Amino acid sequence: MTEELLRVEDLWVRFPTPSGKVVEAVRGVSFSLGRERLGIVGESGSGKSMTGRSILRLVRPPGQVQAKRIMFHDQDLLTLSERKMRQVRGNRxxxxxxxxxxxxxxxxxxxxxxxxxxxxxxxxxxxxxxxxxxxxxxxxxxxxxxxxxxxxxxxxxxxxxxxxxxxxxxxxxPEILIADEPTSALDVTVQTSVLRIIDRLVKERGMGLIFISHDLNLVATFCDRILIMYAGRVVETCEASRLHEAKHPYTRGLLNALPRLDEPKAALEAMTRDPAWTEAPSVDGYL
Amino acid sequence: MTDTTAAAGRRRTAPLVRRGAALLSTLGVIAVTMFGLIFVTFIIGRVMPVDPVLAVVGERASKEIYDRVYFEMGLDKSLVEQFWIYLTDVLTGNFGTSTLTARPVVEDIARVFPATLELATIGVIIGIVFGVPMGVTAAVYQGRWPDHVVRLFGLFGYSMPIFWLALMGLIIFYGNLDWVGAPTGRVDVFYQDIVPPVTGMILIDSAIAGDWTIFWNAVSHVVLPAAILGYYSLAYISRMTRSFMIEELSKEYVTTARVKGLSERAVIWRHAVGNVSVPLITVIALSYANLLEGSVLTETIFSWPGLGQYITNALLNADMAAVLGGTVVVGLTFVGLNMLSDVLYRVLDPRARS
Incomplete structure (x- = not known):
């Protein structure tokens, strides 16, 4: 778990709109990945999918990807030629x-x-x-x-x-697999079997896994480490096993909004969003 | 395991039964379509305010001659009877005699249809060979200059009247540059009716006869009209290809292909175009059918002895047997091409098979 396979530093993804406004889908995300299962959780539009696609340089125009660097072993993916990049895609x-x-x-x-x-x-x-x-x-x-x-x-x-x-x-x-909501379109009954297959193959081959999901429970049980994204930034990072100790009010809000069989509640908590979360600087998710 | 083998067994026997049923229903559809077509053309032909008898005997004929021809043509019988007679004749391959050429309509069509077939086939091949890559390029460079060039070029082909294009083509490539043959039909006058007709298509017939002088003469005559028809179908095909392709490129499996590390060329030509070819079949078949119907203007300008010219002449001379015969052939062509595109559809799209 100590060996770093991938290191993303200060990643931004921007979409210029025809009206001249620029939508920032990812805003200064930094993290690294070892031979582990890293979960990225967030709601729709939090930038988690774009983070995954930026690593493979598959954000289509007009989207623009910018980062200090995206290091894969000792090469910066952002400076590779398209031909070299194709040898990374699918292969590594x-x-x-x-x-x-x-x-x-x-x-x-x-x-x-x-x-x-x-x-x-x-x-x-x-x-x-x-x-x-x-x-x-x-x-x-x-x-x-x-x-x-x-x-x-x-x-x-x-x-x-x-x-x-x-x-x-x-x-x-390949050495790294990015799984972008791999079970979200599946029936609940087959979700577990698909997850088990991913888990077994990733472990057997000693791969790094980036597991992108909106399902907090799933990520907590399936991954080793979690990044929680909100509005294009990482608001919190923690060991999966210690998710219940999470401190950020957004994470807490999400946890409290989950129904629990052992502690039934009459009404689930609704999230109140603090505008300050959007502006707070991104937390880094290095190993 | 037993489940899967049983399923596999079903998979093997079921298609035979299904194919038989599909064939029967297709044949039924063709029969009904053709019946309707013959019926409608027949009625239109009979209610048209022209006198078919006059067309035969001329205006100066005496009353007796007029009456005799009137009876000979069966015009004294009821419409239903007349239709029945026509229908049974058609089913035995007898389309009547053209009053204009004084030959059986079947013979006439056997002479003019290959000329149109030759021209239309070359035209649609030009349309596909240039139109598809142009449409794909436009879609890939959507909104950038290659896209604008292709769209402008297509728009021009679409909106310029075909007779104007043909005349301009003649002025430039025949009049000024002398690159192509004179607009005297399929070959120069002194080469006409030399090659023994086998298929009726002069390019093939002259090649069979080994007469390369006539072959190249025929090529020089077909190039310009075929290019003009080709340009016309290219405009349509490239436009449709572009819009199908833009839709296809936004699909998720294209991203999958990129994730695999495929080159952009493989992503576009192997994955996206493979999917675009399915709806494109219909577009190409329609375009081809349109050309086969005979393009009157082009055929007239180039004195091309094709189906379009034949039907138009027949119509202008109230030669109803020829008009009906020509219409049935056009109808058969449409039905045939539709069936062919259905078959190709099934070959190219696995989802249409099950």
Whole structure:
């Protein structure tokens, strides 16, 4: 947990609007990631997804990404050429997105999509890629990989689709996986099994995981460390096990707004937002 | 495990049954469509305020001749009877005789349709080969100069009257530069009717005959009209490609492809264009059908002996058998292309298969 894989320093993401106003989606976020599971929690629009996409330099124009540096091992991702960056994407840092219904190409068999990712970075032959595809499908606990390989995305369920997505993104054996709300579009019943698969693979391969979610409970049980984002900034960072000791009023508000089976309440607390939270400087989330 | 094997078994047998049913229903649709088309054209042909008898005998014919032809043409029978006779004739491949050419309509169409087919096919190929990449480029550079250039070029092709384009083309490429053949039809006059007709398409026939002089002469004649029709369909195809592509590029699977580390070229051409090709099929089929219908203006300017010119001439001369025959062929072409695009749809889009 001591070795630093990724270090993001003072990250800003801005979107100029046609009216001349600039929307700041991420405002000076700093954190680092080791071989651990780092959770980024926040509400919609808090900038957590944009943080993930900035690391891969996949924020599309007109969005602008700026940071002091984004160090991956000893190279600054921001200064890499697009060609060099493509060798990082998928190969060394990968990402799983929210809804497999939309994030898989509908006119390609899932097997081809997995093999494509694998062959791109390993230069493997077709035969080798086929073997790796079946292996990956087995690794994400798909029972009948030979059959599933030839299916199209619309022929698989959401849970299976997400496992295929994980298989595809982990096939080239990356060091960091960014999981952007990987279970939010899934039924509650399959959420746990998908999470368990991510957890097992990340541990087995000694990867770093950035787990982006809006689900506080989920992140608290699943991750080692948590960053809490609000309005484009990190307002608090803590060990997952000590989330209940969190001090920031926003975090406290979120915790109090959760229903608990062991302490039933007549009415759940509603959040009152202090404008000062927006302006307070970002807390750094270094190891 | 038994569950999956049973399911796999069903997957194998079900398509056969389904395909049979689909084929039957398609054939039914074609039959109904064609019946409706023949019916409507027949009625329009009969209620048109022209006298088909006069068209045959001329204005100076005596009363007896007029009456004899009137009976010969079956015009004394009721409309229903007349339609029944026409329908049974059509089903046996008899479209009647053209009063204008004094030949069976079927023979006439067999002569003019290949000319249009040749021109339209080259035209639509030009439209696809240039239109699709242009549309894709415009979408990728949305809002920047390549986009503006493509859109302006398309708008020009869209809004300029085709006869004006054709005339300008002739002035420049025939009159000034002398790069293309004279607008005398498919070949120069002294080469006409030399090559034995096999397909009726002179490019193919001259190639079969091995007569390369005529082949290249035919090429020089087809280039300009085909380019003009091609420009017209390019304008439509590139515009539709652009808008499909813009929608596709905003989808999440495109981001997935980028996350994988694919080059932008692979993201666009392998992933996004693969999806765009599905709706594009319909656009291309429609564009092709439009050209096959015969573009009267282009054919007239280039003296191209095609279907458009044939139907128009027949119409102007009240040659109803020829008009009806031509209309049925156009209808069949449309139905045929629609079926073809349905088939391609199923090939390209796995979601349309199940």
């Amino acid at each position: 840092i990968s990402m799983v997105m929210q809804d497999p219904k939309f994030s898989l190409n509908p006119v390609m068999t899932v097997g081809r999509q997995i093999a494509e990712a694998y062959r791109l970075h390993t230069g493997a032959s077709r035969r080798e890629a086929k073997r790796a595809t079946l292996e990956m499908l087995e690794a994400v606990q798909i029972r009948d990989p030979e059959r599933v390989r030839d299916l199209y995305p619309h022929e698989v369920s959401g849970g299976m689709g997400q496992r295929i997505m994980i298989a595809m993104m982990l096939a080239p054996d």
